[in-house]
Structure formats: structure tokens, C-alpha cells
Amino acid sequence: MSHQILLLGSWWRARDVLVRDTMFAVAMVALTLAPGAAHLGVAIGDLPVRQLDGWGVVLVGLLSVPLVLRRRNPAWCLTLVSGGFGAYELVGYIPTFATLGVYPALYAAGAYLERRRAWTAVSVTIGYFLLAVGLSHRGSPQHLGDYLVFFLALAACWVIGDLTRTQRCAEVARQQESVAVAMTQERARIARELLDITAQHVTAMVVQADAAQCLVSEAPNRVTVGLSAISESGRRALTDLRDLLAVMPAPELAVDRAPSPTLSQLAELVASTRAAGQPVELVEEGAPQRSSDGAELTAYWVAQESLANALKHAPGRRTVVGVHHLAEEVCIEVTTAPGPSGTGRRPAGTHGRGLMGCSERVSLYGGHLSARQLLDGTFQIRATIPRRM
Incomplete structure (x- = not known):
């Protein structure tokens, strides 16, 4: 029975306002004509009863x-109605x-006017006064107190409607505030994404350009390789920026979205970083398994940001990208070998904005990211991301 009532309530709320109000008015007319309810009404004047005639029907x-x-x-x-x-x-x-x-008319005025x-x-x-x-002039036996009680009943209908309107306006204000907060948070997230993507690729391009300058005098035949790596980093930056703009809600910013990078493209990323002069190895354990697009993209970004850190803070140091394919999760582990004390190593415990952005993305998918310097001086970035679909 309760389920049927809920279904009836849902059906009623789904109808247009005019339809519901029309059905309400029809119900009032039907009850007025019904024998059992016809004489259940309001009479405040207690004047001699007059049977309905043509004008009475019009007033009804x-x-x-x-x-x-x-x-x-x-x-x-x-x-x-009044x-x-x-x-x-x-x-x-x-x-x-x-x-x-007259009661629902007053309530509606308080709620919707x-x-x-x-x-x-x-x-x-003034109209009630x-x-x-007029009733007193026609000989009504009612006293001032009687009129006051009925006036308070009418006023209560208006007040209840006004309270309903206040609650409705407050709810609308809360929803608008929630939307504004969500939009502000989304703008901040997009700004961080833009900063992370730009910083990763620009850092790689700067390191690659510096390496190419050194190769001009030492190994001119390898300059072309370095320039190709810079070009590839630039194209990848543009692709990532297009991916980000493609998910933004503004229609005027919509662009054709290229496929998001996945773990299968890590070999290309490693090769590109190696071409920039960083000795990088890719080690995979376990059989690759299907993951959600978000988990794949997040894992790729972790590896990309880790390699960008290695290029910036430990150029020329051996770096290993480890991918562990587990049943329920994928683990990305990037380790950079230590160099001489004080040579370009990031102090332990300090994280850049790129790693902060990666950590937020990993957390969004229920994973965990850590960045630390091991006892032997090796710098390790490790992220575990569930494969949930």
C-alpha cells in the first residue's frame, strides 16, 4: 500500500502545475456537488439561510x-475567490x-505571490473589515471576537504559505550556492590541470633543449634526435591540453578529442625521455589487464610526471619505471638513482605542484601516491591505483 502511495505521489509531482491545479479545482466542484460534503463549508455571518439560485451557482x-x-x-x-x-x-x-x-487561495497567495x-x-x-x-449591517449576530477568530484563521493560511515560500527560496539559494562552489572548485581543478600539464612538458622541453645545446659541440649527429624529442614533447603537450579542454562543459570550447594515453603507451614515453638524454628503463611485471579509462590515464600521468621530475632534478641519473599489473590494481613505481651529494637532488619530503596534482588524481580513484627518498639516496615515486571499471 505504501509503495502504491509513493508511486501515486511521484505521478502527481510529475504533472504540470496547471494540470494539478485544474484537478484540484475539479475536486472542489465535485465535493460541492457531492451529497455528503455539499453542506460542509464556511459561514461567518449566520444570516438567514437562502437556498441556491442562479446567482448562487455563479458564486459557487x-x-x-x-x-x-x-x-x-x-x-x-x-x-x-475572496x-x-x-x-x-x-x-x-x-x-x-x-x-x-478561500483557504487554499490565501495559502497560494502567501506561497507563490x-x-x-x-x-x-x-x-x-481591508476587504475582510x-x-x-456589511454582515453587521445586515443583522449578523456575530461579535467582534467571532470576526477576529475567523480573521486569524485566514491569516494563518497566508502565514503558512509565506513560510513555505521562505523555505523554498532558502533551498533555491542553497542550491545556487552549491553550484557556485562547485564551479569555483572546477575552475581551480582545471587551473591545476593546466599548470600540471604545461609544467611537465615544458620542463622536459627545456631539459631536452639544454641537452641538444651540449650535443652541438660534442656529438652533432645526435642533435636531430634531441630536436625530435623536443618536437614530440610539444605535440604531446598540445594533445593533453586538447584532452583537458574536451571535458570542459563550455560548448564553445569543445574540440575533437584524441584518445587518452594509456599504459600501453609507456614504452613511447620512456623512449622519448631516453632520447632527451635520460637513461630510462621500463620494467613490467604481470599480464596487462583492462582498467577504467580514468585509471589508465592517471597511471600514465604519474609516470609522465615522475620522468619529468627525473629530467629536472636528476638529469643523467639512471631511472627505472616499474609497472606491476595486479589483479585488483596497477602499481607504478619510478626510481631515480642517487647522484653525488647536493647535485640537483630534491630535498626529501618536498613535493612540487605536479606531484600534488598527481596525488589528487590518484586519490580520486581510491589509490595512494607516495614520494620519498630511500636510505641509499634513491628517489622513489610509487602510486597504487585500483582497476575499477
């Missing part, structure tokens, strides 16, 4: 049909269910 329609507009145009809905209610009471027609329409809310509230108050004066 005025009390219920305008509820179709209670959310689309709450001001007109309240004007028509006007019909005042006329119905002054004539003294028999109580009917349609007179209860956007402009001239204070003016509307004052107008309704004039109705009370």
Missing part, C-alpha cells in the same frame, strides 16, 4: 474555478463546500 463557481490559477496567477485567484466569498456571505446563501476555497505582497495583504485585511461591517 467563482469560489472554486479560479483555483486553477492558484500558482500561475495567485493574485487573480485570491481576488476572484470577492465571491464576500458576496456569497452577504447574500446569506446556504453553506457549501466551495466556500472552503512574488510582487506587491504587502499591498495584497493590506487589501485582503468591510465584509464584517
